[in-house]
Each structure stands twice: as structure tokens, then as C-alpha cells.
Amino acid sequence: MRAVCWYGSGDIRVETVKDxxxxxxxxxxxxxxxxxxxxxxxxxYNGFIPGMERGDILGHEFMGEVVEVGEKVQKLKRGDRVxxxxxxxxxxxxxxxxxxxxxxxxxNPSAPLLDTMYGGSGAALYGxxxxxxxxxxxxxxxxxxxxxxxxxxxxxxDLTDEQVLFLSDIFPTGYMAAxxxxxxxxxxxxxxxxxxxxxxxxRSAYLLGAERVIAIDSVPERLRMAKLVSKADVVDYSSRxxxxxxxxxxxxxxxxxxxxxxxxxxxxxxxxxxxDRTKQALMxxxxxxQVLRRAIMACRKGxxxxxxxxYGGFIDKVPMGAxxxxxxxxxxxxxxxxxxxxxxxxRIENREIDPSFVISHRTNLEGAPHAYQMFxxxxxxxxxxxxxxPN
Amino acid sequence: xxxxxxxxxxxxVHPAERWLSLLGGGALAIYGISKGRHGVGRTIAGxxxxxxxxxxxxxxxxxxxxxxxxxxxxxxxxxxxxxxxxITVSESREKIYQFWRExxxxxxxxxxLQSVEPREGGKYSTWVAQGPxxxxxxxxAEMINDxxxxxxxxxxxxxxxxxxxxxxxxxxxPGGRGTEIRVELQYNPPGGVVGAYIAKLFGREPEQEIRxxxxxxxxxxxxxxxxxxxxxxxxxxxxxxxxxxxIVREAxx
Ligand SMILES: NC(=O)c1ccc[n+]([C@@H]2O[C@H](COP(=O)([O-])OP(=O)(O)OC[C@H]3O[C@@H](n4cnc5c(N)ncnc54)[C@H](O)[C@@H]3O)[C@@H](O)[C@H]2O)c1
Ligand SMILES: [Zn+2]
Ligand SMILES: [Zn+2]
Numbered sequence: 168m169r170a171v172c173w174y175g176s177g178d179i180r181v182e183t184v185k186d187x188x189x190x191x192x193x194x195x196x197x198x199x200x201x202x203x204x205x206x207x208x209x210x211x212y213n214g215f216i217p218g219m220e221r222g223d224i225l226g227h228e229f230m231g232e233v234v235e236v237g238e239k240v241q242k243l244k245r246g247d248r249v250x251x252x253x254x255x256x257x258x259x260x261x262x263x264x265x266x267x268x269x270x271x272x273x274x275n276p277s278a279p280l281l282d283t284m285y286g287g288s289g290a291a292l293y294g295x296x297x298x299x300x301x302x303x304x305x306x307x308x309x310x311x312x313x314x315x316x317x318x319x320x321x322x323x324x325d326l327t328d329e330q331v332l333f334l335s336d337i338f339p340t341g342y343m344a345a346x347x348x349x350x351x352x353x354x355x356x357x358x359x360x361x362x363x364x365x366x367x368x369x370r371s372a373y374l375l376g377a378e379r380v381i382a383i384d385s386v387p388e389r390l391r392m393a394k395l396v397s398k399a400d401v402v403d404y405s406s407r408x409x410x411x412x413x414x415x416x417x418x419x420x421x422x423x424x425x426x427x428x429x430x431x432x433x434x435x436x437x438x439x440x441x442x443d444r445t446k447q448a449l450m451x452x453x454x455x456x457q458v459l460r461r462a463i464m465a466c467r468k469g470x471x472x473x474x475x476x477x478y479g480g481f482i483d484k485v486p487m488g489a490x491x492x493x494x495x496x497x498x499x500x501x502x503x504x505x506x507x508x509x510x511x512x513x514r515i516e517n518r519e520i521d522p523s524f525v526i527s528h529r530t531n532l533e534g535a536p537h538a539y540q541m542f543x544x545x546x547x548x549x550x551x552x553x554x555x556x557p558n
Numbered sequence: 559x560x561x562x563x564x565x566x567x568x569x570x571v572h573p574a575e576r577w578l579s580l581l582g583g584g585a586l587a588i589y590g591i592s593k594g595r596h597g598v599g600r601t602i603a604g605x606x607x608x609x610x611x612x613x614x615x616x617x618x619x620x621x622x623x624x625x626x627x628x629x630x631x632x633x634x635x636x637x638x639x640x641x642x643x644x645i646t647v648s649e650s651r652e653k654i655y656q657f658w659r660e661x662x663x664x665x666x667x668x669x670x671l672q673s674v675e676p677r678e679g680g681k682y683s684t685w686v687a688q689g690p691x692x693x694x695x696x697x698x699a700e701m702i703n704d705x706x707x708x709x710x711x712x713x714x715x716x717x718x719x720x721x722x723x724x725x726x727x728x729x730x731x732p733g734g735r736g737t738e739i740r741v742e743l744q745y746n747p748p749g750g751v752v753g754a755y756i757a758k759l760f761g762r763e764p765e766q767e768i769r770x771x772x773x774x775x776x777x778x779x780x781x782x783x784x785x786x787x788x789x790x791x792x793x794x795x796x797x798x799x800x801x802x803x804x805i806v807r808e809a810x811x
Pocket of ligand 3: 259260262272
């Protein structure tokens with residue numbers, strides 16, 4: 168089969184590899200009908216996530232048709248149309264039982280190593296480095312899906328692939344980010360990053376009753392989408408002082424909740440950005456926490472900082488004193504995708520939201536190297552989200 | 559992991575190059591590999607150390623077999639390596655004890671173990687493990703303590719390739735969180751303590767081995783299968799050098 172493989176920073180190749188087979192009794196093989204590139208894939212593309220191996224198959228946002236099931240699979244059968252969450256979950260451990268799916272104990276073969284690094288290991292992820300299990304990803308014609316009965320959701324309605332694909336990651340991720348804000352009537356939520364996750368965070372904050380959402384980015388097309396499609400007020404951080412702007416827009420209070428939908432590769436300008444770029448280059452700091460710093464400073468007293476943006480290692484100069492003095496709450500982590508599948512599919516079926524609005528580019532697997540480049544560049548490419556149809 | 563050095567300076571005698579882990583009579587043991595130039599000298603020295611160790615054993619076994627305080631067991635043992643690890647599994651003590659007590663089950667989750675054949679209801683058993691360079695290593699073990707649903711302790715018998723003692727204990731975790739499994743291991747590496755020290759530097763320390771095995775046990779008991787990616791597709795690999803995946807796998811093997 169053809170598959171999108173990682174060969175190093177900025178080096179994505181489409182290769183012919185062997186087809187995946189059943190390796191464990193709860194596995195299924197899915198023939199991929201649609202897959203997407205995620206902002207998280209860009210952290211791999213730019214070489215910021217350790218534990219990648221040359222030849223690794225990428226992709227954790229995918230859906231398709233079940234073509235083979237292992238002996239213990241009961242719910243799914245050949246021919247079923249499924250969306251597969253990016254977290255691999257056993258469904259049996261204490262974390263899965265408590266709806267903390269992305270913290271599953273039992274799916275990561277590298278768990279002892281992650282345990283040593285982080286003091287605990289979460290669920291394995293598709294196509295996301297050998298620290299997260301090294302599972303081959305779904306930017307391919309076929310993919311092996313472990314614990315097939317647990318996380319995947321069957322799609323029986325006539326919704327298109329493009330309408331349901333993002334249940335695999337970014338819609339639940341934006342939704343959980345908003346849910347973590349504990350939104351109350353009258354609340355203002357500030358969202359840093361108008362990428363796909365940011366867009367779904369904005370939409371979800373409104374779905375959950377926010378009075379107002381203020382979105383921050385510098386990429387014109389993304390700000391335009393945030394404003395016109397997702398109905399946020401927008402601030403361009405490249406031309407405005409975001410902190411002043413937010414204070415002003417909220418009558419001096421500050422936003423009730425702040426969402427960091429940017430993560431470890433935040434951009435910026437001036438001395439602070441130069442500082443983080445340099446420290447990151449010298450390996451003195453692994454992640455660039457520009458947005459996190461802003462979110463803490465901006466948030467009103469007693470507010471919440473919600474962090475769907477991915478961090479992998481160490482950050483520097485985080486204003487902990489401000490966070491403490493203002494009594495902030497922090498919520499973060501990989502999304503507990505299975506918890507959200509049913510409710511969010513319902514919202515799509517009710518026509519409350521059509522997630523395909525974020526798609527800007529459509530291609531096939533062969534177009535992957537170009538698509539990664541375009542999605543990574545952002546500025547001037549008009550690229551907000553790429554989906555790929557393998558066949 | 560704690561390494562207890564012997565006073566006579568055995569470490570200088572035989573630098574060991576590498577380590578592999580083994581699972582000793584009921585749980586785990588680690589031993590050094592004699593390889594290359596100093597192989598013979600090291601093997602002899604190793605045997606001397608093993609012999610020396612034998613006398614200290616019974617106290618160690620007693621300490622490990624004490625039902626009330628397995629985790630505080632101090633091993634009054636002048637030479638050897640001690641390691642311990644724990645994991646919590648969402649199953650009852652009874653079920654986990656029974657699974658472990660069927661010693662034939664152990665190779666399902668202990669990576670380097672090939673087979674265990676119990677005799678006389680498990681009182682004695684023969685263990686076969688995959689040794690260095692594909693060599694088979696076998697030893698005889700005796701179960702020296704067996705408290706149903708609480709504790710199993712063992713030692714290897716004199717004359718075995720592997721010289722070790724250890725215990726596994728089972729305790730209810732609070733608030734319905736399942737069972738806490740604790741493994742304690744004490745062993746004499748044939749390659750001497752230097753080997754153990756070097757093994758630690760290379761990241762192949764016994765605690766890591768035990769943790770890996772306990773993780774697989776948990777996966778097997780809770781999820782019904784052991785997570786793997788062995789045999790999945792990937793793009794063509796570079797011709798030489800260890801890949802990140804290999805390094806990760808070796809670090810946790
Ligand atoms: N928690 C999870 O489970 C989960 C799931 C999916 C994605 N993510 C993470 O969410 C983040 C966003 O994902 P995405 O797909 O939207 O990525 P993306 O790269 O497309 O979007 C990031 C956006 O942030 C903007 N940005 C950069 N620096 C900024 C700054 N200083 N201030 C404001 N905006 C800034 C960029 O211009 C870009 O539009 C990534 O870190 C991704 O890894 C997390
Ligand atoms: Zn993603
Ligand atoms: Zn689980």
C-alpha cells in the first residue's frame with residue numbers, strides 16, 4: 168500500500184510499504200477513505216517531538232471502512248464505516264472507566280519509558296512517535312486499529328466523510344478545551360490560535376454558552392475565518408498589544424477563560440521570541456511558551472487557563488507568581504476523544520455545526536509532502552486544513 | 559536499584575560489557591554476560607562470587623518471605639543487587655495471585671522467559687530463559703513461601719546458572735483501585751557487581767526490566783492482550799545505525 172512516512176525534520180515521503188495485518192485479537196484493519204494533517208503533525212514535521220523513527224507512518228486523524236477484524240472483536244464487522252479517535256484506548260483500565268481515555272494505562276508498549284520521562288504514561292497515539300507507542304498512522308491506504316470495539320464510532324447516517332472526519336481529533340479537542348473553561352452565562356473566552364483547533368474551540372465555546380469569544384492570531388485568512396465563519400472578535404497579535412487589547416475589550420476585567428490552542432511552537436516577535444527561539448535551538452528549552460505566558464497574564468482573577476495546545480518538555484519564564492496571585496485554574500491534556508463522539512455526532516446530525524468548514528485543501532496521499540509544507544507555512548498559502556483521500 | 563559492593567574489591571577483576579535480564583525462579587533475576595577477551599576470567603570470578611553469595615541467602619529469603627513487611631525487607635547480604643517495582647492492577651487479589659501461582663503463565667508477560675515447568679504443585683520448578691547471544695539459560699527454583707492471595711517467594715537452587723531470590727506480594731489498593739503488586743528481587747550477577755553497575759549506566763537496570771514485565775502483566779490481565787507494534791508496516795529503514803524505535807525498545811525491553 169501507499170503510506171505517508173516521516174524521514175526527518177521537513178522530510179515527508181510517500182512510500183510503498185507492506186499492508187498492515189491483525190497483530191492482536193482485538194485489532195481491526197480499516198481501509199482509509201479520508202485522512203487529515205493535524206497541527207500536531209507539524210510538531211513532528213518540524214522535529215520537536217522525540218522518538219520518531221525514519222520510515223514511521225504518520226497520521227492520527229482518519230476514518231474508513233472495516234475490512235478485517237480480529238477474533239475478539241464483537242461490535243465491529245466488515246463493511247462498517249468508522250471514525251477512529253487518535254487515542255488508542257483499552258476500555259478496561261481505571262482511566263478508561265473514568266472517561267479519562269487519553270490517559271489509558273494499557274495501550275502504549277513504551278509505557279515504562281514515558282513513565283520515566285513524565286512520571287506516568289498515557290494512551291498510545293497513532294503515528295505519533297515511539298514514545299507514544301510507535302503505532303503506524305492513518306495517512307495510508309490501510310491502518311491497523313487496536314481495541315477496535317472500544318474507541319471507534321460507527322457512522323450510520325448519510326453524513327459525508329468530510330462532515331464526520333474531525334470527530335477523530337480536532338472537533339473534540341476544541342470542544343474539550345471549551346468545556347474545560349467551565350463557561351458560565353456572560354463569560355468572555357479568549358482563544359489563542361485560529362488554526363483548526365482554535366476554530367473548533369471558538370465554535371464550541373459558543374455552543375457551551377459563552378457570551379463572547381475573542382480570537383488571536385496573525386494569519387489573515389485564519390483571522391478572517393475566525394471572524395466571519397466562527398463569529399469571534401479578532402485581534403491580530405502582530406500589530407496589537409494583545410494584553411492591552413483584551414483588558415480594553417473586557418472593561419478592564421480580563422477574559423474569564425483563556426485557551427492556548429497554539430502550544431509549543433508559538434510564534435512571536437521582539438526580544439522575547441528571540442529568547443525562546445535561541446533557548447530552543449540550544450536545547451535549553453524544548454517548548455516556546457509565548458502564548459501560555461500571555462494567557463496567564465491576560466486571564467481574570469479566579470479564571471481558567473485551558474491548554475489544548477501540545478507541550479512536550481520544558482518551558483521557561485512562566486509567570487507562576489501571576490497564576491498563583493490570581494488563583495487561576497489550569498486544565499490541559501490530550502483529548503479524551505471517545506467521551507465526545509456520541510454527543511458531538513449528535514450535534515452534527517442536528518445541523519448545529521458542520522465541521523467541514525475548516526477544510527481549505529483536498530488532495531490524495533501523493534500530495535502529502537506539498538500539503539505538509541503548505542500547512543506548515545500558513546502565511547500566504549491560505550491553508551487552514553488539508554484532507555487527503557487515499558484512493 | 560541498590561548495589562551493595564563487596565569489600566574485597568571484586569569490581570576490579572572483571573569488567574562486564576553488557577547485561578541481559580532473566581527471570582529467576584518465580585520472578586526475576588539478572589545476570590551478566592561474559593563476552594570477549596575476559597570471558598573466562600570473568601566467569602570464574604563470577605562463580606566465586608556466586609559461591610560466596612550462597613551463604614547469605616537464607617537470611618535474604620527469610621527477609622523477603624516475611625508476610626507483613628515485604629517492602630521493608632532489608633537483605634543482610636554483603637554482595638549483590640536489589641531491585642523492586644510495583645504496579646496497581648484493576649483485578650482482585652485472588653485472580654492475580656492465581657494467575658501468578660500458575661507458574662507456566664509467567665512467560666506470557668516476562669519478556670526474556672521461555673518456559674517454566676512446575677513440579678510438585680509448584681514447590682519446585684525448572685526455568686528456561688533466553689540468554690545472551692541466543693543461548694539458553696536454565697535453572698531450578700524452589701518456592702520458599704506461599705501465602706494464598708498475599709505472597710509468593712522463591713530462591714534459585716545451588717548449582718543454577720542464576721543465583722537469585724525474590725518475592726511478589728499482593729495487597730488491596732485503596733478505594734476499589736484493584737491490587738497493588740510488589741516485586742522484590744535480590745540476585746548475584748555472575749559478571750559481578752561491576753556488571754550491574756555498567757548495566758545501570760546503559761539503562762538496562764533490573765528495576766526497568768521488572769517494571770516492563772509488570773506493565774505487560776497489567777495489560778494482559780486488564781485489557782486481555784499485550785500492546786505491540788511488532789510486525790506492522792513502515793517505510794524502508796536506513797541501512798545502518800539504531801533507529802529511534804530500536805533505542806526506545808531496547809531501553810524498555
Ligand atoms: N490536546 C490535544 O489532544 C490536541 C489535539 C489536536 C491538536 N492539538 C494541538 O493544538 C495546537 C493547535 O493545533 P492546530 O491544528 O490548530 O495547529 P495549527 O498549527 O494549524 O494552528 C496554530 C495557530 O496558532 C497561531 N499562532 C502561532 N503563534 C501564535 C501566537 N503567539 N499567538 C496567537 N496565535 C499564534 C498560528 O498562526 C496558527 O494559526 C497544536 O499544538 C496541536 O498539537 C492538541
Ligand atoms: Zn491531532
Ligand atoms: Zn484503558
